[in-house]
Amino acid sequence: MPQNFGWFASAPRSSNAFAPSSQAVLHQEAALGSRPVAASPWFAAASAAAIGGLTLIEPRHLGSGARAVYRITTAALTGAYTAATLPAGITAGMPARYSDGPHGQFIPLGDVGRGSAALATGGLALGLADPLEALDARIVGWLDERGVSRPRWWMAGVGVALVAAGWASDRAEARALRRALPEGAEIPDEDDGQGPADPAVAAILGALLQPGVPGAEALRIQLETVEQQDVDSGFVTDAFLVAHPDSPRVSPRRQTWPVKGRFTRDGVVFEVELQIHEGRLESLSIMLAEEMNGPDSEVDYDEAINSLTAWPVPEELEFITEDADPLP
Numbered sequence: 001m002p003q004n005f006g007w008f009a010s011a012p013r014s015s016n017a018f019a020p021s022s023q024a025v026l027h028q029e030a031a032l033g034s035r036p037v038a039a040s041p042w043f044a045a046a047s048a049a050a051i052g053g054l055t056l057i058e059p060r061h062l063g064s065g066a067r068a069v070y071r072i073t074t075a076a077l078t079g080a081y082t083a084a085t086l087p088a089g090i091t092a093g094m095p096a097r098y099s100d101g102p103h104g105q106f107i108p109l110g111d112v113g114r115g116s117a118a119l120a121t122g123g124l125a126l127g128l129a130d131p132l133e134a135l136d137a138r139i140v141g142w143l144d145e146r147g148v149s150r151p152r153w154w155m156a157g158v159g160v161a162l163v164a165a166g167w168a169s170d171r172a173e174a175r176a177l178r179r180a181l182p183e184g185a186e187i188p189d190e191d192d193g194q195g196p197a198d199p200a201v202a203a204i205l206g207a208l209l210q211p212g213v214p215g216a217e218a219l220r221i222q223l224e225t226v227e228q229q230d231v232d233s234g235f236v237t238d239a240f241l242v243a244h245p246d247s248p249r250v251s252p253r254r255q256t257w258p259v260k261g262r263f264t265r266d267g268v269v270f271e272v273e274l275q276i277h278e279g280r281l282e283s284l285s286i287m288l289a290e291e292m293n294g295p296d297s298e299v300d301y302d303e304a305i306n307s308l309t310a311w312p313v314p315e316e317l318e319f320i321t322e323d324a325d326p327l328p
Helices: 039-058 064-085 113-125 129-143 151-180 197-208 216-225 303-308
Strands: 008-010 026-028 089-091 106-108 239-241 259-265 268-277 282-290 316-319
Touching: 008 064, 039 064, 039 151, 064 113, 064 129, 106 259, 113 129, 129 151, 197 216, 197 259, 197 282, 282 303
Parallel strands: none
Antiparallel strands: 008 026, 089 106, 239 282, 259 268, 259 316, 268 282
16 A cells, blocks of 8 residues: 655754754655556556456465466555555755755655655565465455355455555645645745755855864865755755865865854854765754753753844854863
């Protein structure tokens, strides 16, 4: 049956833990994007016919060779149906440190993901062939005991009805999602809003990449051509960055940049933190300083973060470089 992989929140990160914010965006690209093969009525009819036809076969009466063909066909159909009905992709709007993938971008479930799912479900169907056929025999016997004529036809009819109901349910969900979009809204595009980095963001990056810190020179080369995602969406406390793929990378490839900038607004201390992923500039984020997050702190996190309306200028920042912990 069609599978629903749920909803994913795309939200700015403004603390060390992921938390949805007022800018969270919920959508499922599989329902909003181009029509997949599973959306076609022909797919529903073919799937229903295939499942109904297999259900009409009595596996107990098959010889060893025919039973092997029956099982392989069942497994292949299960895998193909699973691959066809998987969502075309999902949207994740969290830094790579949480998603282990590209930040602020669509993370598509492409051909590799579909193939893996098809092999897994097909293999599971093949591995469970014996207990599934035993269950099939018990259902047929149960129907026979109650005087049901042609029980396999009844079972095939139920299978066809379930496929049709699942297909209709998915199509209704897709239509409901489209109606839920604001009038005139466009379907999100992976490349929408990407452009030159906000000058305020670029200025902070230039200040954080202090000479003498290992990797700063390579990151400064990246900074010359770095772009920012959702640059036209207004101020948020996370800037997701895209470095040129040919730019030099740094090591460690995945790290929190050791230089942070601290500033104070209305008595609340904030920190600007830079994340590196795959050796390249990944994201710049404003978060509460650690002492503001303690159990005894009276600072309301959401209120403090939402009070910010612009990036600080480098002159406001106090730069702190982390050192290795001293040896005992």
